[in-house]
Amino acid sequence: MEKRVIVLLIILVFLPLVSALGISPAKKYVNFKPNLELEYSFKIFADSKQKIELYAAGEFSDLVTFDKKELVGGGSFKVRIKLPDKIEKPGEHRILIGAREKAEEEEMLGTVVAVQAPIVVFVPYPGKYAEVSLSANNANVGEPIKFEVNVKSLGNESIIATTNIEIYNANEEKIETLYLGTKKIDNQTSAVFKKTLDTKNYQPGNYEALAIVDYQEGVAKANKKFRIGHLFVNITNYTKEVIKKGIQPFEIEIESLWNDKIDNVYAKVFVNKQNHSVITFQTPSAELNEWEKKTLLGYIDTDKLKIGRYDLKIVVHYVENSTAIDGKLDVVRKSQLVFYLLIIGIIIAVISLGIGVYLWRRHAKTKKKK
């Protein structure tokens, strides 16, 4: 067989050509006007010896001119853009102003960073057009919920916007409609409608607000989910089985339905058998932020328990309230399945060994006779 030693020498080094590169401002917005001439200054953040090349990309990049083509070690530069007399497609168009480190080492594998700041040119929609966004906070029962509806007039004509908010519960049933008013909004401007919801007659739970803005030539909508809380900590899960072996961890998963922080939350666990208390233990206390889910960790001494099923009572204490649930706890032997598999494995091994010895002896006897 032909033996050939193949020696291939490959040098693979990723050399640091750049560490950090930045551009500011990070973004610019402009509303389109025919033949509009724009001029922006940008600042580049780079290491002192870095060579940086400047470039334009994205839409209308051919309309961009730079006062410099490259920089060394950061600095400032200006771009000029003359927009065309017409852009057919309405909406946002992005011109990207970029800075890229110049790779000079061609013999190595290197890393290069590029950063791009978009100039967003917004072309108005024909006629009347609006886009809407909605914000809402969570609250506890009785506390106010503030709604803010931001309406942008993005067409080339002004609009008259009438704004309502519909409130739906978790079953998607409409609870009420709030009227936020009517405003005239010039094209390329925006207006904010505000309303406060009184929640004293609301049940705790999850809700959804739907903002509906009627601007004559159309309707714009936006939705936002919000929650109304009450002082309650829910027990969502807990350890249902422990192995009988010394001290074992016991977890209780809890969830706050309150819109504020709750301090000093802890659980007491009562392990009972036939209505007699066997063990009681308590978890360390924890803080629960608004709507937060957390796991309380306690420890149970299984040496005091026998194999079998026990009754559980878990009581979570918080502020001056508590939540209690009943459950079951199984105490099991350590890895029973592994134990049985081990026994079966040993039996198979002994039988195999016996057969092997028998066959070997028989083979030896046959050889002697020959």
Added chain:
Amino acid sequence: MANQEKKQNFLFYAALILLVFSVVIFSMNVIKVLKITGRATGTANLTIEGKTQINFTIDNIDWGSGCVDAGKPNATLNTAAGAGNAVINGNWTENTDGFRIENIGNQNVTLDLKTGKNAQQLLGGTDPDYEYNVTNYEANSCTPPAGFNLGTFYDVNTTNPGTRICDVFQFSDSNDVIRIDVKLVIPSDSKTGAIGDTFTVTATTI
């Protein structure tokens, strides 16, 4: 005596001039202070500019020099494989760090990744591989686009603007670092000598 008297007069007038000068300067300062404190209301204008900036906090993968083991069809160099498995069938120096990129600006950005060469151009030979794998070094730093999975190796892309690896690369301090690992499968009949390529990461403000 006459000389001493002249000296005293000189000192007297010098002191007088200095005193007058001091009073004038003091008065000017008092007027300025009064003008400032006299404003009951005012507006403080402060603009914080957005800045898009990223940093290769680990920008160096150094495997040194090496060769494919005799009799083996190829060697695999994988920075994600962990110590002991990072170089298979070769004698290069193991690297288990990969690249690390941090968003040190104050904007969320998209990230695109491209290389200058593909596997064949970089390594040559029979069935070479040149792949990368993106993972969150800090939880939730990178939200990948649909169809691109974190923790999966992909062939490098040499076309502009590269492959979108993060739809959102966050800037918040505890969620702003990703890691890029590189895997090379070097055939025994690959190119020899020093080889070169450029890994370009482009950050664009969202």
